[in-house]
Amino acid sequence: MSSTGSCFDIGAATSDSLNEFEYRQQQFAAKHNIPIAQLDYLSDAGLLTKFPVKCSESGVAGNGALMRLTPVPLFFYRHPVHAVEYSGFSGMITHGDQKAYDACRYYGALIVAAVQGAEKEELLDNKFYETHLLWFNSIPLAPEIMKIAHGSYKQKGGYDAGIRGKGYIVNALEAALWAFWSEETFEKGALAAVNLGDDTDTTAAIYGQLAGAYYGYKKLPGKWIQHVYANRFLLGLSKWIAYEGEMWQPN
Template sequence: MALCLANSLIARRHFNPYDQLVRYKWWYKNGYMTSTGRCFDIGENTSQSFDEFQRRQESLAKDHQIPLEQLDFLSDYHLLANFNVDCSKIGAAGNGALMRLAPVPLFFHKWPIHAVEFSGRSGQITHGDPKAYDACRYYGALIVATLRGESKEQLLDNEFYVKHKPWFNGKRLHTDIEAIAKGAYKQRQGYDGGIRGNGYIVNTLQAALWAFWADENNFEKGVLAAVNLGDDTDTTAAIYGQLAGVYYGFKKLPENWRDQVYAKDFIKCV
């Protein structure tokens, strides 16, 4: 899904949630941009959102007499402006909103306010809980700060949110996310200290940041720490990898891991 999001940003040259949902639907239904040719793992909240998006597309086609085969390629500004892209159920707070995030702050990092807001919106279209929106905003801000040269100490500063408050454009973080921003993830005992990498976005955000905090400045150690928490291991590691990958850089990733990455040439080009 991260590749779908990156493709959308490049193709549309801006943040276009309708186009993002189209590409996610292709991934879900047809295996677009997958490593296996099919979608083999998708959360309930995410799949429900894509099914709802398709229902809304079909309703749009009926109301405006649009051929179904044209629905994925709409360019009419007024039609798209009136299309409700928030396809999530109320209260959906799964971690799928966060695991695909990185292309947004990468694309908009020169404009932090836009980067942070669009990070939140990128998650909100499939996960409607305010905690999902704010988890994505906060993590997007961390990635932007990394790209702008801030040190690891600055990124993990318990006052990071306060010091970057203008980036959040007057919208306060949910208290659960603000607690993480203030350092709730800094648990030396890790799993025994209550860190959990499960499907709930608040817990996964905390777990990914714990892995970054505890990785001894080594990407491989951080990934293994994230995975060894158990539960939703691939998602926790993927979320860790977005921030840590930007911070450590391509050359510091294990070479044997880099060689196995799907679409690595495309990613390098992007």
């Protein structure tokens, strides 16, 4: 979905992965004698598990993996272990670096905790990972992500203290968490994220996922909501994801 009717400003990593995905679809369809038009409706679990969805090259660690994360933890939030695991998988589809995988796992866990009603102090606790170790299947985070989880973003100086909203996923995660930590309302945090400069829209998008889960829809600025493209559709889609998540049960 695009506010202009066409795709724009897509990152190179995501674009490359989408092209690779389409190529694999064609190969998969030919191998299994499936019409291309039917691939999006494929429900055969056996066949689905055979499709290689991780379409990124290794070492790709851009912020695009984080900016689209929320539907995954929103769907699975009643099952935190699955939510964290699939959050990581969602990033690996387009960004093959371990740091991207772990940034998505950690941020997915924060979103799950926020949706479950955690207080801000718990979300920002430097020991959040350790106290939710079971959610992570006791699998450690990459050192760069663990440093953030242990509070590296808590810099009162913000930009002057080295916080940067750049395209590298480590910088982007740190910047989004700094904005969430440093301000007490959704609006002020979003402005803080944008005013860091650099990759402003993505930093704010990453911030908004956790902040939105924590503050809730009713505390979003009404003057902003009315200007969001297709806001009623997005609200309905969010409710649908949450509803489908209620129906889902692990095997």
